[in-house]
Amino acid sequence: MKYRLIVRLFCLAAWAALPSAHAGGAEPPAAVLHERLTRLAASPAELPAALRRGQAAASVCRHCHGPGGNSALPEVPNLASQNADYLLEQMNKFVLGTRKSSDFMTGMIRALTPEERVDIALFLSRQPVAYAPAARGSDAGRALFGQLCAKCHGDAAAGSHRIPRLAGQQMKYLEDSLKRYRSGMGERLDPMMAAYTRNLEDTDILALAAHLAALRP
Ligand code: HEC
Ligand code: HEC
Incomplete structure (x- = not known):
């Protein structure tokens, strides 16, 4: 839970230093x-x-x-x-x-x-990506991505406009995000992503995340 600790410390240290909150403008x-x-x-x-x-x-x-x-x-x-x-x-x-x-x-x-x-x-x-090749990809993930996801996110998973780039994203974050869409509990609500994650098993999500994290952004 090292990340939680960083977040707590960051909240304490940085909150006071934040610029004044957007003052309630519409x-x-x-x-x-x-x-x-x-x-x-x-x-x-x-x-x-x-x-x-x-x-x-x-x-x-x-x-x-x-x-x-x-x-x-x-x-x-x-x-x-x-x-x-x-x-x-x-x-x-x-x-x-x-x-x-x-x-x-x-x-x-x-x-x-x-x-x-x-x-x-x-x-x-416009910031360059510091590409660190991920340890593993996933053939199963590649196949699923081609079948279900590439039509929106693109074959190279670069997305466009409001569709996110997924190539080279943090693997754990990809896994968390896919589970949030699937759960429909409100952290992330998007009708398209809800439809495309509804029938995924945990093993599918892991395979997709491993494939995407290993792609060169
Ligand atoms: C204390 C740690 C922390 C700080 C500081 C922080 N973020 Fe985040 N950010 C996160 C986490 C964790 C997530 C993923 C949250 C989630 O999906 O619920 C996130 C998600 C995001 C996302 C969504 C990315 C995506 O792929 O969907 C954007 C955009 C973002 N942050 C912008 C910013 C900006 C701009 C700042 C500075 C003004 C900032 N963040 C500061 C931790 C932080
Ligand atoms: C019909 C178009 C469409 C399809 C098909 C689709 N997506 Fe998405 N995806 C989107 C859109 C639009 C968003 C942004 C939704 C939002 O605002 O939260 C998104 C968001 C995401 C995110 C969040 C990225 C981030 O940085 O937080 C992930 C991960 C993702 N999609 C993976 C997938 C995977 C894996 C599949 C296949 C199983 C898939 N998507 C299929 C349109 C699509």
């Missing part, structure tokens, strides 16, 4: 934030400043997600090179409570302004 519609992201990403004049703001706002995240979003903790997802729209959508979900985390994530994200979420998503999506 939450803009998600579509407006995604439009802002698309506009900044396409603007050579505005993008460099947005990336600098994102880097500054994300500095507190590296305690868990690692430098540049390359996590060294099995329970904590890599965010480096994740699709920007997916990162933004998940941050919005933490704020709205449609994604629940027993840890610290919801409070962390609520302390950001909506514009900071956009900047962070742009910054992290």
